[in-house]
Amino acid sequence: MERGNEEVPCKGLQLVFPLGQNHHVVYPFGLHSHRSLPWDYYSEGDHFYLRSTTCSKTTSADSVICSKCEKIRTNDIFKNIVDRITHGVNENTPLMYYPIGGLVTKIRRKNDQIQVLRLTKHNDTQKLASQTTALDRHKEFMMAVASGEVKRMAPLVTASINNHEGMDALLARIGRASADVFREGPRYNAKGFTADDQMVGICALRLGGSRLADILHRALGLPGLTTLRKHTIIRPLRASPGLPTVAEVEENIDAYTVGEDLPTGPPRIIHRVVMLDEIAVERRARWDDKTNMILGACREHSANVPLEFGDMADAELFFKELQSGNVHLATEATVVAFGALSRDPHIYNPRPICISGTCKHEKGSEQAELLRILNDAANNRKQHGNIEYRTVSFASDGEAKRGLALALEFMKFPLHTSSPIYPLLKPLEFMNLRVGPDDITPDKDFRHVMKTTRGLLMRKAGIDLLGFLITPAIVKKHLMAAGNSQAHVDQLLNPNDRQHVTLGYQLLRELWGLPDALPDDGPVFSSARRALQIFGRLGYHLVMPYICLSLSLREQLVHLSTAAHLLLILFATDGAGTKFMANQTFVNIMIMIKNAFFCVAKAKIDIPDSEFFLILLGTDRLEKLFGLIRTAVGTDTNVDIYQLSTRASNLTEISIILALRPHWDRGPKRIKLPAVINEKGDVSAKADHISPASCLGDLHVANVVPHACWLDGRLIAEGIVPEGRETLAKLAAKKVDIFSPLGEYLLHMPDAPDAFTADPALLRPSPQETNDPAPESFYDPDGDIEDAIAIEKPLNPKHSPHVVVDGKKLSKASILSQLMQGRSVRLSTDRTRRVAGIPAFKSTSTNGLITSDNVPTLHISNPIAALVTCEDKIFLAVAQVNRIAFGSTDLDTLPLDLLADIGTKISFQILRLLPATEDDDPDGRYDWRWSLGGFESTCVNVPGNLIQPLNPTISNRIPGKPMYLFTSDALLHVASGIQSQLASRDFDSIPEVPRSEKFPYRHLGA
Known part of the structure; x- marks a missing residue:
């Protein structure tokens, strides 16, 4: 038999495993129990075979495997097995696909995970146990904090953190800090204080004294006296015993700059204003241990007596000159301070540089000398490190002599054409371009302007606005017609509270918010309402730039320009002049507006990338310093010159602190203004404090063109008063400026004595004056406590605090105190009464004396007929009532049966009657008409x-312009009726009026 046909046994498909892998571990035997696989497996030694279930058992000698077993290679399950053997099993593969080795690995990994989880749980349990203990300790900490036994917890915790201590150590510190000092020994005190701790401590020390600061140190853990005094950087100021000298002012400037860090970096310019204001002081002589001089004399006459205190004869000579009147004790002190125009609260707060007493007898020319001294000292000390401080204005309140001095010194040169600001300001029509040295301009405080504007509405003579006379009675009537209560109106128009800035704002706010008159309100009422609205708009444009936080610098200047042009129109129309506004008030407002434009122009040249804060002009920052001084000295007494000099510099620190922390301070109520966030008047949440930090608008000077702002303001003013366009054109033709609207320079023109006299009828009944018995002596017989301190610890040991009298050593301070006791008695302890005296007006009766219920009455603004004389002839005049007086009482209404009473007096303004036309009266029934504005x-x-009261016909043919209509017959009847009732003596009481273009009334110019 041939060998090729010989059959041999089929061993099956041999599965070859990767090197190092064993088939017992790698092959998935469990898969055979789950799936009907077309093969079986067996192994011989290290070989592993797969045999098909239909294997023929034999195969030819040429082939190792039969065709059935060979077919296994094409099976998908086999391919997946080989792939898993070669590349490993995916984590998401079901367990039956795993070989025994993979299952062992997976179980081991799972056991490891279980062990990790078991250990993690054990660790978490341990951590939770420790955290529970820690939470308990933290609860103890919370209870310790809540107990309040440790006042300064923050520094204590900070100390513990810095030492990397745990909660147990922190609680131990708290326990030591809250220990009973009487039983457990000294208490632990954490060292180190925050900036707020130091600032609060300084406030307590400066305002309340060392006793209060020490109490707060012991009770609340604030810094002690030694720590607080170490952080003081401003030295005490030196008060000038007489007229200040340049050297004295320079010494005071150095007093607050010596403790400041010297600025470094590139050179830069900061603008500043010099603020001047007076504060009432006690008429008291004090010894200054730093200079050995007697303080308290007025600078006007201090040259008449030597002020150095050498021996007893010097003191006796001083008081002898006081008795003879050659020198006076100062009633007020002039305080001068720098105020930087900067956003930085460290810089913009006032820096006092001069304190000088005055008896208020100083002339304007003498005050100009003081201004020159101040300006020279400021120029000598304008460089501080890399900063050059440039003085741009001198600001004051509305005091007349000071205003004259400012005009003499800082408006004496025309702005030179070579000045960098000349191109910016020359195009401003009507702008006054006179300046002082270095283009310095005078300034007036905004709050004073607001107070005087309110005072105009209380003026007895009233306000002639575009020919209409606004009296206080008319103001009251319209405010009450707008829904205000009698009590509120009385408060707004109370002449005894002229210094209340808030009332000034509220009154102007009521006026610019008055609604238009209704068609049936009558022509006179409509004319009055329009006049009051125009005055309210003037107040609106004066107020908004200083209280609206959202305004940009451009919008602020447009408001001021509008106010300036409105003032020109109202002052010049029909030659109103002082009948509209007192010269001094007009000039003060214009000075304020002019200075704002000049300061912006200077900033554009010197600091083109800077912001400009309008609210930093004026003397408001100095007023706030005065409030702190009065708080430190006591609200019921005035500071004396010595106290002012020793405390003003210290209280400057308080100003800086309150600027950094404005929410700590409510501010003086009488000078506080609300802050609004838009021009609708919506009050801001920051209503208690207006500062550069609270401003929201774009205040960069680079974005402002003064000429454009000036023109925009003119257009707005002409829109408010359309007839003002003609007035401004006439003024432009005359080449006048804002200080000469009628052709004459108003700066040096005095006002009439009654220009600011308020209407006595506005006074509300005042409380009964108290009669405080005068004490026997002004001071304690044992001496003043501050004098005793000066004796005990003289600041300058080179001056002896004693003199020898009759062999006895007496202190200089007590000598002056004893000599003062013999000169005067103490005034009322009420500071306001001492400074201002009793109210300017006293109420003798109230408007409630006369009632007019259910009887015919005469009202303010009612039309009347009256007899007047003109060029020695009697004429009938139709007028409107603007004041009713019965005896010494001013009334809003009067029963007609009291009209003929001898005590009844009526004030009125004549109406300009014109012949009626067909447009006025198509029926031709009426001969005369009167409409708004005549x-x-x-x-x-x-x-x-x-x-005689009238009841004319009212025509509303022209919407918004009601008019009165009269017939000649009715007017003649009224005139004859009045004349027939007069006695011969009554003709002497007929008022005389001048002839005008329209009065006496006449047809066709006859």
Whole structure:
């Protein structure tokens, strides 16, 4: 038999495993129990075979395997097994596909995971146990904090953190800090204080004294006196015993700059204003141990007596000169301070540089000398490190002599054409371009302007606005017609509270918010309402730049320009002049507006990338310093010159602190203004404090063109008063400026004595004056405590605090105190009464004396007929009532049966009647008409029997312009009726009025 046909046994398909793998471990035997596989398996030694279940058992000698077993290679399950053997089993493969080795590996891995989880759980349990303990300790910490036994917890915790201590050590510190000092020994105190701790401590020390600061140190853990005094950087100021000298002012400037860090870096310019204001002081002589001089004399006459205190004869000579009147004790002190125009609260707070007493007898030219001294000292000390401080203005309140001095010194040169700011300001029509040295301009405080604007509405003479006379009675009537209560209106128009800035704002706010008159309100009421609205708009444009936080610098200047042009229109129209506004008030407002434009122009040249803060102009920062001084000295007494000099510098620190922490301070109520966030008047949440940090608008000077702002303001003013366009054109033709609207320079023109006299009828009944018995002596017989301190610890040991009198050593301070006791008695302890005296007006009766219920009455603004004389002839005048007086009482209404009473006096303004036209009266029934805006002369205190109430016909043919209509017959009847009731003596009481273009009334110019 041939060998090729020989049959041999078929061993099956041999499965070859990768090197290092064993078939017992790698092959998935469990798969045979789960799937019906077409093969079986067996092994021989190290070989592993798969045999088909249909294997023929034999095969030819040429072949190792039969065709059935060979077919296993093509099976998909076999291929997957080989793939898993070669490349490993996927983690997501079911367990039956795993070989025994894979299952062992998987079980081991799972066991490892279980062990890790078991250990993790054990660790977590341990951690939770420790955390529970820690939470308990933290709860103890919370209870310790809540107990309040440790006042300064923050420094204590900080100390523990710095020492990397745990909660147990921290609680131990707290326990030591809260220990009973009487039983357990000294208490633990954490060292180190925050900036707020130090600032609060300084506030307590400066305002409340060392006793209060020490109490707070012991009770609340604030810094002690030694620590607080170490952090003081401003030295005490030196008060000038007489007229200040340049050297004295320079020494005071150095006093607050010596403790400041010297600025470094590139050179830069900061603008500043010099603020001047007076504060009332005790008329008291004090010894200054630093200079050995007697303080308290007025600078005006201090040259008449030697002020150095050498021996007893010097003190006796000083008081002898006081007795003779050659020198006076100062009633006020002039305080001068720098105020930087900067956003940084460290810089913009006031820096006092001069304190000088005055008796208020100083002339304007003498005050100009003081201004020159201050300006020279400021120039000598303008460089501080890399910073050059440039003085741009001198600011003051509305005091007349100071205003004259400012004008003499800082408006004496025309702005030179070579000045860098000349191109910016020359195009401003009506702008006054006179300046002082280095283009310095004077300034007036905004709050004072607001107070005087309110005062105009209380003026007895009233306000002539575009021919209409606004009296206080008319103001009251319209405010009450707008829904305000009698009590609120009385408060707004109370002449005894002229210094209340908040009332000034509220009154102007009520006026610019008045609604338009209704068609049936009558022509006179409508004319009054329009006049009051125009005045309210003037107040609006004066106020908004200083209280609206969202305004940009451009919008602020447009508001001021609008106010300036409105003032020109109202002051110049029909030559109103002082009948509209006192010269001094007009000039002060214009000075304020002019200075704002000049300061912005200077900033554009010197600091083009800077912001400009309008609210930093004026003297408001100095007023706030005065409030702190009064708080430190006591609210019921005035500071004396010595106290002012020793405390003003210290209280400057308080100003800086309150600027850094404005939410700590409510501010003086009487000078506080609300902050609004838009021009609708919506009050801001920061209403208690207006500072550079609270401003929201774009205040960069680079984005402002003064000429454009000035022109925009003019257009707005002409829109408010359309007839003002003609007035401004006439003023432009005359080449006038803002200080000469009528052709004459108003800066040096005095006002009439009654220019600021308030209407006595506005006074509310005041509380009964108290009669405080005067003490026997001004001071304690044992001596003043501050004098005793000066004796005990003299600041300058080179000056002896004693003199020898009759062999006895007496202190200089006590000698002056004893000599003062013999000169005067103590005034009322109420500071306001001591400074201002009793109210300017006293209420003798109230408006409630006369009632008019259910009886015919005469009201303010009612039309009347009256007899007047003009060029020695009697004429009938139709007028409107602007004041009613019965005896010494001013009334809003008067029963007609009291009109003829001898005590009744009526003040009125004549209406300008014109012939009626067909447009006015198509039926031709009426001969005369009167519409809005036509007024003639004013008559004051006319006897009531010379007038007759009228009830004219009101026409509303022209919407928004109601008019009165009259017939000649009715007017003649009224005139004859009044004349027939007069006695011969009454003709002497008929008021006389000047002839005008329209009065006496006439047809066709006859």
